[in-house]
Amino acid sequence: MFELSAEHQEFRRSVRDFAEAEIAPHAAEWDRKHYFPVEVVQKMGRLGLFGLTAPEEYGGAGGDFTSLCVAIEEISRVDQSMGITLEAAVGLGINPILTFGTDEQKATWLPDLVAGTKLAGFGLTEPESGSDAGATKTRAVLDNGEWVIDGSKQFITNSGSSITSCVTVTARTGEKPDGKPEISTIIVPSGTPGFTAEAAYDKLGWHASDTHPLSFVNCRVPEGNLLGERGKGFGQFLATLDDGRVAIAAVALGCIRACLEFSVQYAGERQTFGVPIGRKQGVAFQIADLKVMADAAELLVYRAAALKDAQAPRDEFKQAASVAKLYATESAVTATRIATQVFGGYGFMEEYPVTRFYRDAKILEIGEGTSEVQRMLIARSLGLPVE
Numbered sequence: 001m002f003e004l005s006a007e008h009q010e011f012r013r014s015v016r017d018f019a020e021a022e023i024a025p026h027a028a029e030w031d032r033k034h035y036f037p038v039e040v041v042q043k044m045g046r047l048g049l050f051g052l053t054a055p056e057e058y059g060g061a062g063g064d065f066t067s068l069c070v071a072i073e074e075i076s077r078v079d080q081s082m083g084i085t086l087e088a089a090v091g092l093g094i095n096p097i098l099t100f101g102t103d104e105q106k107a108t109w110l111p112d113l114v115a116g117t118k119l120a121g122f123g124l125t126e127p128e129s130g131s132d133a134g135a136t137k138t139r140a141v142l143d144n145g146e147w148v149i150d151g152s153k154q155f156i157t158n159s160g161s162s163i164t165s166c167v168t169v170t171a172r173t174g175e176k177p178d179g180k181p182e183i184s185t186i187i188v189p190s191g192t193p194g195f196t197a198e199a200a201y202d203k204l205g206w207h208a209s210d211t212h213p214l215s216f217v218n219c220r221v222p223e224g225n226l227l228g229e230r231g232k233g234f235g236q237f238l239a240t241l242d243d244g245r246v247a248i249a250a251v252a253l254g255c256i257r258a259c260l261e262f263s264v265q266y267a268g269e270r271q272t273f274g275v276p277i278g279r280k281q282g283v284a285f286q287i288a289d290l291k292v293m294a295d296a297a298e299l300l301v302y303r304a305a306a307l308k309d310a311q312a313p314r315d316e317f318k319q320a321a322s323v324a325k326l327y328a329t330e331s332a333v334t335a336t337r338i339a340t341q342v343f344g345g346y347g348f349m350e351e352y353p354v355t356r357f358y359r360d361a362k363i364l365e366i367g368e369g370t371s372e373v374q375r376m377l378i379a380r381s382l383g384l385p386v387e
Contacts, residue, residue: 004302008070015074018047019082027079030208031356034200037208038163041085044075045116050089054098058110065243066305069250073301076254080360081208083251084367088157089113091244093120096168096185100228100236105187112165121159123169123188123214124237126152131373134234138216140171140186146220147173147186149194153214155367160197160212164190167214170233183233187225194219205360242318244368245325246304252325252332252364253297255357259332259339260290262354266343277342286338293331300324319381326374329364336361 004012022040030037044050052068054060061067068090076083094113097105097120112118129135138151149171153159159167166189174182188195197212228236267278267287277283304320312320336358340347347354365371379386 004066004070008066011067012070012074015047015049015071016077018044019075019078023075023082024078027081027208028350028353028356030079030081032207032350034202034207036085036161036210037082038161040082041089041119041163042116044082044086049075049086050094050116051114053090054094054110054114058098058106059114064305065246065308066302069247069301069305072247072250073254073257076251077258078254079208080251080255080357080364081206083254084157084206084209084248085119087244087247087251088121089116089119091247092122092240093158095243096122096227096236096240097187099239100185100232101187102224104224105227109166109187118163118165119158119161119210120165121156121167121214122237122240123153123156123159123167125155127154131370134181134183136170136172136181136183138169138171140169140173140184142173142223143220145223147171147223147225149186149188149216149219149221151216153216155201156212156214158210159214160200161210164197164210166190167195168227169214169216170237173230173233176231182231184230185227185233185236186221187227188216188219188221192219192221203363205356205363241368242314242321243308245321245374246301246308248364248368249297249301249304249321249324249328252328252361253294253301255332255361255364256290256294256297256328256335258357259335259354260287260294262357263287263290263339263342283342286342290335290338293335297324297328297331300327315381319378322369322374322377322381325369326371326378330371332364333361 049071051060052063056062072083072087097109113120140147140149166187168185168187170183170185172181173184176182194217196215201211267283268276270277301324304324307317307320339354340358343354346352376386
């Protein structure tokens with residue numbers, strides 16, 4: 001059985017202390033006001049959370065992926081909006097540049113991103129290409145040493161905040177010999193003429209996270225802003241999403257743990273018919289199910305993270321990532337339903353955190369690969385020719 005090291009457990013305690021002191025007391029207000037707390041994001045940076053997996057030469061800790069998952073889980077245990085901010089900042093903002101960027105690109109963008117003074121987004125999803133991300137319609141054409149980008153993206157996290165420095169964007173840059181689109185990834189600095197982060201979405205949940213649609217109209221950036229090799233964008237975003245699926249599963253694990261803790265406490269305090277509701281099997285058995293979900297999700301998340309850290313064969317890691325993402329996120333949605341039911345009428349009131357967790361959880365089954373996509377990937381890994 002996989003177990004976290006003593007160092008991981010000590011790190012968990014430090015992140016939990018930070019989350020309880022700096023995030024938990026304010027999360028409901030941020031949610032209510034749809035407020036993105038830049039000042040707290042930068043405190044997370046000073047704690048070193050954005051640089052956990054980055055090399056020391058860029059200001060990072062040079063640590064492992066497991067530590068990042070621990071941090072994401074603990075932040076998400078009190079607020080998924082801040083959990084997803086951390087997850088996306090590292091997995092979708094830092095990682096593509098760190099993995100595929102040139103030395104010059106890394107030196108330009110990574111120090112501020114690793115320090116948490118700046119954020120970066122990853123522009124993949126479009127109005128007509130979500131799960132079919134390879135069907136992107138955004139185009140980029142070379143013209144006199146510049147990429148000219150036209151198109152749109154949607155549901156892009158950390159893309160329009162006051163501290164967003166750049167967005168990496170997938171675009172069609174031509175056609176391959178077999179007629180399929182050539183997809184490349186290009187770094188677009190914030191403030192570039194023709195690049196607009198439109199008004200933030202009015203979302204069901206994750207109210208305190210920064211999410212925008214993006215538009216590109218004759219947006220020009222230097223040819224050197226190409227990230228990695230031309231035509232390799234498809235493989236780049238697939239690799240980026242594999243890591244992100246484990247990190248999203250860590251967000252879900254934090255949600256499940258919160259639901260378990262809320263429910264145990266409330267069931268021990270709430271009295272009906274002269275006894276705590278936790279004495280009733282109808283309540284107690286559902287809370288027991290929450291414990292099973294939390295333990296199972298923990299093993300799946302940290303097994304996948306351990307495979308990543310051990311540089312396991314790509315196919316083995318991809319399967320583990322999809323299994324963790326599928327189970328943890330669907331369990332999180334179920335966990336919030338159970339917690340809300342345990343709280344009864346109070347669970348429907350915004351003054352109780354289970355309401356926020358209930359709203360926040362649904363997107364976990366959709367973002368960075370829907371549950372349906374995960375089932376397809378798992379089936380294919382078993383040799384089934386599913387479409």
